[in-house]
Amino acid sequence: VQDAASGRDLGSRGDEGSRRRWKEEICQILGEIQAPLSPLLLRLCHWLLPKLLTRLxxxxxxxxxxxxxxxRAARTPEVPLVFLCSHQSQVDGLLLSFVLLSQGIGVPRVTVGARTSPRLRSLLQRLGGIFLPSGMAQTWSDRDEGLPGAVLDAYVQEVLRSRQPLVLFLEEPPASLRLADPARRWLLRVLRALQDGAVPDVLIVPVGIAYDVAP
Structure with missing residues (x-):
């Protein structure tokens, strides 16, 4: 992150004002990716979800x-779980989060698509949803990701180090059988974390969710 930030200020002498500006930008990017979990909202959703699921x-x-x-895999020391999931419905994230939490695996960090209203985005972030930073939506290659990409790299490394379950959806409904571009960007972060030695290993768990009729 520091290298990416300093690369944007090549013309400056690294004064205090410059450092403050890029620190503020880093915090803004991090706020676009995630928000602190809300224990109150998590308890409320854990109570409401069974009622919602029985209706659906x-x-x-x-x-x-x-x-x-x-x-058993979740009990492996120092090795995080990464769930790679097919994506059939917008309910998938809630359903999988409920299953993992109810089984004692923990609150997962779940990737969410960009087409989300600001209010819903804020709510999902409090429940463990994570998003690609907006600055990456206009980039066409991994080399052009700049500071947003560097912050995302650091964030994913920290999630894996802390052994928080990470849920990556490989598709974007209604598209199927095709790796979505956001999924490719998230997978690249996991690969870089391994290559950089941030974690010794990662346990990949393939997940298939099927519905008789998708909600």
Whole structure:
């Protein structure tokens, strides 16, 4: 992050004003990515979600054997879990978060698409949703990501170091069978964290969510 910030101020002498400006910009970018979790909202959603799910679905089925494997993997010391998920509905994130939290795995950080209203974005961030910074939406290559990309790299490394579950959706509904560009950017961050030695290893958990009728 420091290298990316200093690269934008090559013409300056690194004075206090310059450092303050890029620190403020870094904080702004970080605020676009995530927000502190709200324990009150998490408890409220944990209480409301079962009621919502019973209205949406006749039942939710989990493969018990596969769930036991995930629970064992979650107990592996110093190795974070990264869930790679198909994406069939906007309910996927809420459903998967509820399952992981109810099984004691913890509150995951869940990637959310950019097409979200500001109020909904703020709410989802308080519940663990994370977003690509707006400065990356206009970039066409990884080399042009600049400071937003560097902040995102550092953020993902910190999430993995703290062993917070990370949920990446590989597609964007209604598109299917095609890796979405946001997913590629998130996966690149996980790969860089491994290459830079931020974490010794990552456990990849493929997740498939299917509906009789997608809500």
């Amino acid at each position: 679905f006749l039942g939710v089925q989990l493969h018990r054997g596969q769930l036991e494997m995930v629970l």
